[in-house]
Amino acid sequence: MKRYIIKRLLSVIPLLIGISFLAFILINLSESDPAEVALRVNEITPTDEAVAQMREELGLDKSFIERYLTWVTSSIKGDFGNSFINNKPVINEIVQALPATLLLALVSFIIIVVISVSASIICTIFEESWIDRTIRGLVFIGEAMPGYWIGLLLMWFFSIKLNLLPTSGMTSWASVILPGVTLALAYISTYVRLLRNNMVQNKSENFVLYAKARGMKKRIILKRIFKNSLQTTITALGMSIPKLIAGTVIVENIFAWPGIGRLSVAAIFNYDYPVIQAYVFLMAVLFVACNLLVDIVTAMLDPRMRKEV
Amino acid sequence: MLLEVKNLSIYDAETKDTIVEDISFTLEQQRNLGIVGESGSGKSMTVKGILGLVAPWMKVSGTAYFEGEDMLKMKAKAMQNIRARHISMILQDAMSAFDPLDTVGKQMMETLCEHLKISRKEAKQISLNELGSLGIQEASQMMKKYPHQLSGGMLQRCMIAIAVAIKPDVIIADEPTTALDAITQSEVIATFQRLHAQKRITFIFISHDLGVIRHLTEEVLVMKDGKSVEYGRTREVFRYPQNKYTKYLVDTRLNLACSFEKIMRKGPYDA
Numbered sequence: 001m002k003r004y005i006i007k008r009l010l011s012v013i014p015l016l017i018g019i020s021f022l023a024f025i026l027i028n029l030s031e032s033d034p035a036e037v038a039l040r041v042n043e044i045t046p047t048d049e050a051v052a053q054m055r056e057e058l059g060l061d062k063s064f065i066e067r068y069l070t071w072v073t074s075s076i077k078g079d080f081g082n083s084f085i086n087n088k089p090v091i092n093e094i095v096q097a098l099p100a101t102l103l104l105a106l107v108s109f110i111i112i113v114v115i116s117v118s119a120s121i122i123c124t125i126f127e128e129s130w131i132d133r134t135i136r137g138l139v140f141i142g143e144a145m146p147g148y149w150i151g152l153l154l155m156w157f158f159s160i161k162l163n164l165l166p167t168s169g170m171t172s173w174a175s176v177i178l179p180g181v182t183l184a185l186a187y188i189s190t191y192v193r194l195l196r197n198n199m200v201q202n203k204s205e206n207f208v209l210y211a212k213a214r215g216m217k218k219r220i221i222l223k224r225i226f227k228n229s230l231q232t233t234i235t236a237l238g239m240s241i242p243k244l245i246a247g248t249v250i251v252e253n254i255f256a257w258p259g260i261g262r263l264s265v266a267a268i269f270n271y272d273y274p275v276i277q278a279y280v281f282l283m284a285v286l287f288v289a290c291n292l293l294v295d296i297v298t299a300m301l302d303p304r305m306r307k308e309v
Numbered sequence: 310m311l312l313e314v315k316n317l318s319i320y321d322a323e324t325k326d327t328i329v330e331d332i333s334f335t336l337e338q339q340r341n342l343g344i345v346g347e348s349g350s351g352k353s354m355t356v357k358g359i360l361g362l363v364a365p366w367m368k369v370s371g372t373a374y375f376e377g378e379d380m381l382k383m384k385a386k387a388m389q390n391i392r393a394r395h396i397s398m399i400l401q402d403a404m405s406a407f408d409p410l411d412t413v414g415k416q417m418m419e420t421l422c423e424h425l426k427i428s429r430k431e432a433k434q435i436s437l438n439e440l441g442s443l444g445i446q447e448a449s450q451m452m453k454k455y456p457h458q459l460s461g462g463m464l465q466r467c468m469i470a471i472a473v474a475i476k477p478d479v480i481i482a483d484e485p486t487t488a489l490d491a492i493t494q495s496e497v498i499a500t501f502q503r504l505h506a507q508k509r510i511t512f513i514f515i516s517h518d519l520g521v522i523r524h525l526t527e528e529v530l531v532m533k534d535g536k537s538v539e540y541g542r543t544r545e546v547f548r549y550p551q552n553k554y555t556k557y558l559v560d561t562r563l564n565l566a567c568s569f570e571k572i573m574r575k576g577p578y579d580a
Contacts, residue, residue: 204364205405206400206405207400207405207407207408209362209406210400210406213362213394213397213398213400214398214418214420214471215389215390215392215394215423216392216419216420217389217423218389220419220423224410224411227408227409228409228410252431269526303408303409303455303457304409304457
């Protein structure tokens with residue numbers, strides 16, 4: 001197991017180098033000149049002279065590889081440069097916005113896990129009954145509705161009609177409910193379907209038949225079915241964690257949630273390159289880290305995987 | 310009389326097929342019953358139907374009296390009790406019978422703790438003893454293994470050990486020898502014979518191997534296409550088969566099983 005973890009950790013390094021390189025290239029492909037942008041946002045007329053001076057200041061006169069290496073080495077130390085807009089260190093902005101996003105993602109994640117697991121178990125116990133059909137119907141509807149629309153509907157119903165929850169911003173603990181639910185809904189349908197179908201499929205496995213034949217209790221058999229159905233769900237769920245954090249962009253903008261999703265959208269509109277670069281890089285690291293974590297957890301859960309590595 | 314099955318039929322509501330039709334037999338104390346027939350003749354289905362182990366869309370009708378109670382009308386809880394304490398089953402496919410995510414030992418102990426109301430420590434001791442008496446060396450090592458790390462023969466012995474440890478009235482063995490090689494086969498058969506003689510357990514053997522049935526049973530039920538074609542004392546059925554199909558089975562299959570009989574007579578190692 002130890003060897004497996006070390007092996008997987010080492011394999012992450014080339015992956016991260018590749019990702020950071022790609023992120024850097026993509027942003028450099030953009031047509032607008034960062035130096036010009038930096039001048040414009042600070043309301044300085046971009047004369048040729050001023051642009052040249054800015055280029056030097058930002059290190060844009062150096063070769064592509066040189067700039068990439070400087071960026072990577074300082075990024076590793078946590079220095080992502082300064083924002084073009086307010087000239088503050090990018091890392092400070094991100095650290096400031098991150099807790100809000102993490103809170104939102106965490107709330108969504110809990111909602112997803114609790115609802116998906118309980119709904120799947122209920123569906124499995126009452127397979128093909130009206131309860132199972134109703135839940136699957138709801139899941140289907142949930143899947144068909146786009147997240148931003150659900151978000152607006154929820155806001156209209158709970159905040160405007162019933163006046164129960166705040167519409168936007170992060171003012172009280174209740175503020176997190178609507179964006180959290182909106183973000184979770186899109187995922188719940190996927191997981192209910194995935195987990196329920198896996199569980200129903202496992203119900204006809206031979207080990208379930210034998211567990212029944214040796215007179216085991218329903219609860220114990222259900223636990224075994226559940227555990228055996230988890231593998232694909234855990235893999236998908238693990239990959240959802242970065243998606244949740246990165247995917248808050250739309251929800252954060254609808255509900256004016258002060259997280260990094262909103263920060264990144266603002267940065268894109270302002271051509272604030274250092275912020276965009278840092279955002280892309282951090283998200284990439286997050287995806288890779290979660291992927292690694294998922295692999296290790298699944299390997300730990302399944303003795304057959306442990307043997308293969 | 311241990312078990313009395315009358316007019317058992319199983320109907321598949323999904324495919325609208327009658328899988329088992331009008332099967333009747335009785336199981337007497339200490340008189341093993343064999344159920345033979347080609348694959349797909351409804352042998353396994355018959356016993357699964359009695360034990361309530363069929364899919365929900367399989368409709369089971371008839372009666373199956375065990376100790377004066379009709380098992381086909383039992384509530385789930387009572388049926389679970391029967392399966393736990395009175396009628397154990399050894400499945401055909403040992404390789405997939407255990408939960409792949411848990412050690413075999415844990416699954417054995419879990420069963421014993423549940424049914425015998427004993428502590429884990431006692432359950433472990435009993436498991437070790439039973440595995441030992443089934444000829445498994447280093448049983449404690451084996452109990453720490455996961456199903457995929459063990460052979461079919463080993464896993465089958467784990468199933469037998471669970472069944473025997475509970476001391477049920479009846480053990481149903483579904484194709485107990487098909488998945489095993491010749492040497493393991495004869496060892497398993499010898500084990501069944503010993504259990505029958507020493508622990509006074511009555512067996513139902515399901516097999517398409519007439520050699521095994523002739524060797525181990527007193528009564529035999531011959532099935533074809535879900536129907537009973539002949540039922541009676543094993544010796545008589547084999548010597549003077551009344552039905553055409555039984556005659557055909559005895560003539561053809563017994564020839565095939567001759568080599569097996571030879572092994573059994575000489576013992577596995579000097580065959």
